[in-house]
Amino acid sequence: MIRMENVHKAFGDNRVLQGMNLEIPKGTSMVIIGGSGTGKSVALKCVLGLIKPDSGMIYVDGKDATKGDRDAFLARFGMLFQGAALFDSLPVWQNVSFRLLRGPLKRPPEYAREIAIEKLRRVGLKSDVADRFPSELSGGMQKRVGLARAIAAEPEIIFFDEPTTGLDPIMSGVINDLIREIVTEMGATAMTITHDMSSVRAIADNVAMLHGGVIQWTGPVEQMDASGDPYVEQFISGSAEGPIEAVR
Amino acid sequence: MNPLSLLGGLGRAVLALFATFGKVALFTIDAISHIFRPPYYPREFVIALMNIGWLSLPVVGLTAIFTGGALALQIYAGGARFNAEAVVPQIVAIGMVRELGPVLVGLMIAARVTSSIAAEIATMKVTEQIDALVTLSTHPMKYLTAPRVLAALITVPLLVGIGDIIGIAGGYVVATQNLGFNPATYLLNTVNFLEAHDIMSSLAKGAAFGLIAAVMGCFYGMNSGRGAQGVGRATKSSVESAAIMILATNFILTGVFFSL
Numbered sequence: 001m002i003r004m005e006n007v008h009k010a011f012g013d014n015r016v017l018q019g020m021n022l023e024i025p026k027g028t029s030m031v032i033i034g035g036s037g038t039g040k041s042v043a044l045k046c047v048l049g050l051i052k053p054d055s056g057m058i059y060v061d062g063k064d065a066t067k068g069d070r071d072a073f074l075a076r077f078g079m080l081f082q083g084a085a086l087f088d089s090l091p092v093w094q095n096v097s098f099r100l101l102r103g104p105l106k107r108p109p110e111y112a113r114e115i116a117i118e119k120l121r122r123v124g125l126k127s128d129v130a131d132r133f134p135s136e137l138s139g140g141m142q143k144r145v146g147l148a149r150a151i152a153a154e155p156e157i158i159f160f161d162e163p164t165t166g167l168d169p170i171m172s173g174v175i176n177d178l179i180r181e182i183v184t185e186m187g188a189t190a191m192t193i194t195h196d197m198s199s200v201r202a203i204a205d206n207v208a209m210l211h212g213g214v215i216q217w218t219g220p221v222e223q224m225d226a227s228g229d230p231y232v233e234q235f236i237s238g239s240a241e242g243p244i245e246a247v248r
Numbered sequence: 249m250n251p252l253s254l255l256g257g258l259g260r261a262v263l264a265l266f267a268t269f270g271k272v273a274l275f276t277i278d279a280i281s282h283i284f285r286p287p288y289y290p291r292e293f294v295i296a297l298m299n300i301g302w303l304s305l306p307v308v309g310l311t312a313i314f315t316g317g318a319l320a321l322q323i324y325a326g327g328a329r330f331n332a333e334a335v336v337p338q339i340v341a342i343g344m345v346r347e348l349g350p351v352l353v354g355l356m357i358a359a360r361v362t363s364s365i366a367a368e369i370a371t372m373k374v375t376e377q378i379d380a381l382v383t384l385s386t387h388p389m390k391y392l393t394a395p396r397v398l399a400a401l402i403t404v405p406l407l408v409g410i411g412d413i414i415g416i417a418g419g420y421v422v423a424t425q426n427l428g429f430n431p432a433t434y435l436l437n438t439v440n441f442l443e444a445h446d447i448m449s450s451l452a453k454g455a456a457f458g459l460i461a462a463v464m465g466c467f468y469g470m471n472s473g474r475g476a477q478g479v480g481r482a483t484k485s486s487v488e489s490a491a492i493m494i495l496a497t498n499f500i501l502t503g504v505f506f507s508l
Contacts, residue, residue, distance in 0.1 A: 048382070050383075074382070078383075081380055082376070085380035102287065104385075
């Protein structure tokens, strides 16, 4: 469903992606792991077109992701951002049903609010949260609202950028379980980037290790512990010794 | 220091300045074109009207009334040197409408609105809210920039008009209460002296300054660097650039309206 072929991206002298290849089959959950600053977010934003690759191709359903109707392309995606990226000026329900309140998918406000409350319930939040503003919520609640917004329009593809960063272990577990349930329930294709190994084990069907601008290893999550790849082994063990330099 | 490296540094600075001019010009064209192309965001437009227009009224009113009053005192004192105290109503009117009204309102809008737009959009950028807009199939130029630019184009000329009236009223109060002018004569002199051309030039300057104020806020916000420092730098640069551009544009427009 999503295929990245020989994607390169540099910011000045910093060559972040140096020929990244990756394939995510339809309806599967791919988790990209790798250290901070290895280009995981850049790869994700390249697929969405938020960042333009210097070279290489990205295909979604066999079609060049950079061509065609941009709105129709983006309408297929939902995304949970690292900091939730909720709009401060809008109450929670308007954040969740943002797509349904404006633009081509516009629906009556009452209907959009109902959908928002339903999605908030789906991520374990009560309806009284709907009229609060993002600044009145805890980090975990904001992540859940971000997740509700990502799934509100029932997208085919959902991206999760560091979904558990900054959360306590219990809330991380709740978010991981929600993501796994929702992806399975919706039959969506998911791409998650994280360095939280508990998220990897909870969310992934397949895992890809990004380091040095290329995918060092990819395979099913069950094979991750016995991958034999020194990068993956060092990353899982959290050891300072290995091919990944501890000082970067 | 090596003169060649000094020259090189100067060349780079000039090139960077022209590059920024080019980017701002393209951004302005893009912003204006999005005003006319759907989808439209009426809620954001109404909020921008309130923020830029209605909520700027107190600061514009206070600036204008004190300036008009001070202007009357200065003209009276200066005119007294050659027995021309009687020209206070005419000079206050022409000074406020042609110059001080538009320029002071423009600068107050740059301080109040440009800074606020730049800080808000820059914060949205560093917290990935602008990326989130894109993923929600919403064009940031349409959602964030076009409503603000249109609102500024409409409200700043109105604010300038109101500022002109309040400034003249400030001069009137000072002249009639402190300087012994007859109220009816003062008003008659003011009305008779002002021409439609003066008022039109004032409103046209207001529209130009509104455009500059909104565009510079949006431009620096959208192009902000990372983190708190990026937001701070974007805010500072937007106000500096807007203020300088307002003063330069005022000089050019004054030339166009009154010298050519």
